Amino acid sequence: MPQASIKAAMSGQPNCGKSTMFNAITGGSARVGNYPGITVDRLEGLYRQNGYDIHLVDLPGTYSLTSYSMEEVVARNVIVDEHPDVVINMIDATALERSLYLAVQFMEIGAPLVLGLNMMDEVKRSGVTIDVKKLSQLLGVPAAACTARIGQGKDELMAEVVRLAKDTKGHWKPIRLSYGPDLDPILERMTRRIEEERFMTNRHDPRWVAIKYLEGDELVINAGRAAGPLSRELETMCLEAEKVTRHNSNTTPDAIIADWRYGFINGLLKQGVVSGGDELRRNFSDNIDRVVTHKLLGPLLMLGVLWLMFYITFTLGAYPQGWIEDGFNSLAELGTAILPEGYIQSLVVSGIIGGVGAVMGFTPLILIMFAMLVFLEDLGYMARVAYMMDKVMRIFGLHGMSVMPLIMSGGIPGGCAVPGVMCARTLRSPRERLATILTAPFMVCGAKTTAYLMLVAAFFPSDPTGAMFLVVLSAWAFVLVVSRLLRWTVVKGESTPFVMEIPPYRLPTFRGVLIHTWERVWQYIKKAGTVILAVSIVMWAVMTFPELPQDKVEAYDAQLQAAEAQVKAENPQATGEDLDRLVSGAKAPITDAQNEAALQYALGGRIGSFLKPVTDLAGFPWQANIALIGAFAAKEVFVSTMATAYSMGEVDPEDAGSLSDRLAADPAWSLPAVLSVFVFMLLYTPCMVTVVAIAKEANWKWALFSVGGSMAFAFVVAVGVYHGARLFV
Known part of the structure; x- marks a missing residue:
């Protein structure tokens, strides 16, 4: 029976013991030649094991696969052009970190790789222990412990070569590292x-x-x-x-x-x-990591950083936010004064200025939050967060690498689920990847952040930092719980080992932070000027038409006239501003009732009212129904729709106050209702763009599952939160 043949290339950095191991394996069969056109020696030899002829070529010692030297060129050309079945990378185990640099480059090419950890006797004498099996599992390549000078480990090494050649059958699979x-x-x-x-x-x-x-x-x-x-x-x-x-x-x-x-x-x-x-x-980064990634201090520091981000955001951002809100209020006043009363005035003041202005008002807060997030990313801190979270993630069926997609999606507010979903492609396990993709939209993305900033300012003005902090922690908690449920049910499977890049700390430049921050803020502003503007106009239309029937308008007009006549009859001495104030006070309840009736009669109100028997179970105010539907296009639309709904029929923009003020004044927003909307907003259907991203990264079946599954889960949780809160409020 003829021997099966395997072609293997032996590589390694200079002085790693590669040639010593080559000689131990090939014995007297080695022969010396030259590479074509150059004087660098080419050593070849033969080794037989279990019916296989393994033809070995000893490559020149090289530190990398970049063409800085003739040796590196030769080594790379043999790998690329001769396409060996297996590459054996001999490693100096006493300098493991430096030696693995070449191995990573072989993995990026995709060459089937076997690691030979040489000088293990010296490692042992120095009091160091290397877990070869764990190293093999984490890298996803076979490895064998060796001591080349006495030939120890050569048979185990070549057995791995045979096994890998049989498994891969010459197929190369490059890994993808982030840079x-x-x-x-x-x-x-x-x-x-x-x-x-x-x-x-x-x-x-x-x-x-x-x-x-x-x-x-x-x-x-x-x-x-x-x-x-x-x-x-x-x-x-x-x-x-x-x-x-x-x-x-x-x-x-x-x-x-x-x-x-x-x-x-x-x-x-x-x-x-x-x-x-x-x-x-340890080097400088390691010394810092002793604190930053400490089992106890690390998570506490992480929570402290998160809390500090919210504190800085609300403290610094309050001033420019007020200026922008005042600017849009002034713009609304100007529109009311210049434009004749009617549809155009209502569209411009309530639809465009009210809708887009409400979203733009939060730009300073978003900018501050983005700047801090970019600083932490460029500093290298976010990679440490992923490292710390790995053990927690495993408990819930995720992977340490899942942290980065989750953070990008809004694990620290200000992200976006679309790049978060796309980033999940770095996960090796399809099941862990799918669980990450399906739960990433639960995070507090930049769009949701806008809505939460509005709601927090309205209902928790005394402690906005604490409220946002709890929202983010809740998002993480729901991601972990739902991931565990998914991994127990529809995406079962074993967890894979955790390996990720932990870059050295590098103090970001001011220019770098500025550019990366502006890129994200500009996307937010463009969205407000395009998608949000378009949807705001649509939402204005559905909350304006059809109008109240003429007989109902006349009935409200009669009530207004009667209220004015009654005030004048009861206060015959009142004149001027005093009389106007009394008349306005008497008319206000009637005007509010008319505006609410008009909203409920319009298409938007009818949709909201149609859903009311169901959403009453979760305590949603009816205005929230239509806002949540519109937010499927983009979550910022929740803010613009609420702004439009609460500004329809507004007589004096100067007295309107901010959207948060108007929400806080509405008795329909009880604390249980607020908490219910908070949790529903967190969990319900991803925006349209995210759904498309999920379909591209997985398929449309999982994309539709994310829509229907998250909607049902969000509603069940919202109902539970609403009725649970009512027991205590």
Whole structure:
């Protein structure tokens, strides 16, 4: 029976014991040759095991796969062009973090990889313990402990080579690492263009080509220039990337790529892979992490940071928020004075200025919150939060890497569920990924933040920081509970090991924070000027038409005239401003009743009233019904719709007060009703754009499940909260 053949390349950094292990494996079968056109020696040998002929080639020692030296070029070309069935990466286990840097690059290429942890005898003598099995699980590649100088571990290493070759059958699967908010978007654009043009894809993985361009790899760039005109476009993107990183981080793309690779390795080693002597040799980031990621101090610090963010937001933001609200009130006064009474005045003042103005009023708060979030992300703190949360996440069927999609979705208010859902693609397990995607919309995104800021200001003016803090904690609690339920039912499966990038701390530049903050705030403003404007006009129309029948209008007019006549009869001495004040006071209840009747008669009111028998179970004021329906388009619409509903028929904008003031004055908003709306807003159907994102990342079945399932769950919880609160209020 003929022997099956496996081609394996042996690689490693200089002085890692690679050649020693090669000689121990191949014995006297090794032969020396040269690589074509160069004088670098090429060693080849044969090893037989369990019916397999393993043809080994010993690559030159190299620190990376970027073409900085002839050795690196040779090693990379053998891997890329000869496409071995398995790559054996020998590692100096006494310098594990540095040695794994090359392994990560092999994983990015997609080569089937086996790790040989050499010098394990020295590791043991130094009092250090390396959990080889855990390292293998976390990286997702087989590993074997070795001591090359005495040939120990060679049989185990080659057994793993055979096993991996049988499992992969020559199939390469590149991993996808994140390189941070500055490079990831540019990297995605480059990868997409390379895929579209099939640019050098016959030889390289598209994303790997993009990374090499960002690293300034001369050989790849020169090959790209020869391959076609797309190279010029990619080089322009590289210049854009360098400009961004120079401005935001005062560094270069290749330095950031190296940082995030080491961050990935650092995050892996923090999972208990290494214990004992060497783990006590800490760098600057490690010293900080002893406090920041401490079992007790870390979570307390995290909660303190979250509370401080809300305190700063409400304290600093109150002043510019008041200025913007005053500005829109003045604009409403101007519109009332200039425009003749009628539909146009109502549309402009109540629909456009009232709706869009209510959303824009919260821009200062959003800006402050975004700025703090961007600072923490660029600092490297958010990665530590993910690391701390891993053990908690596991209990509820999620993954430590789920934290980043959840934070992006609004785990710290100000995010957006769309990039959060897309970010979940970094999770290896389809089940953990799906559970993350389905629960990410529960977080307090920037759109929900606007609504909560309004509601908190209206109903918890004495402690807005504490109220928002509890809202965010509630969001996290619901995510964990629902994830656990999902993982017990519709998305069952085992949890996967946790590995993520933990980048070094880097103090963000003012310019970088400013640019990233402005990008998010500008998206918010654009939404207010486009989607919110359009929906505000639609909502104004559905809350205006059809109008009250003429006979009912005449009946209200008669009541107003009767009220005025009665005031004059009861106060014959009153004149001027005193008489006007008395007449206005008598007419106010009738005017309010007429405005409410008009709203209820309009299409919006009819929809709200139609739903009322059901939503009464949760205590929703009827105005909230139509606002919550409109918010399916975009959650900010809840604010603009409420603003329109509570400004319809407003006579004097100067006396109207803020939307929060008007809500607080409505007796329908009892504390149980407020809490019910709070929780329903948190949990119910994602906005339309998020639903589409879920469909793209999963499929339409899960997207529709997120709509129907979250709606039903939100309503059940809201009913429970409403009736539970009524027992105590």
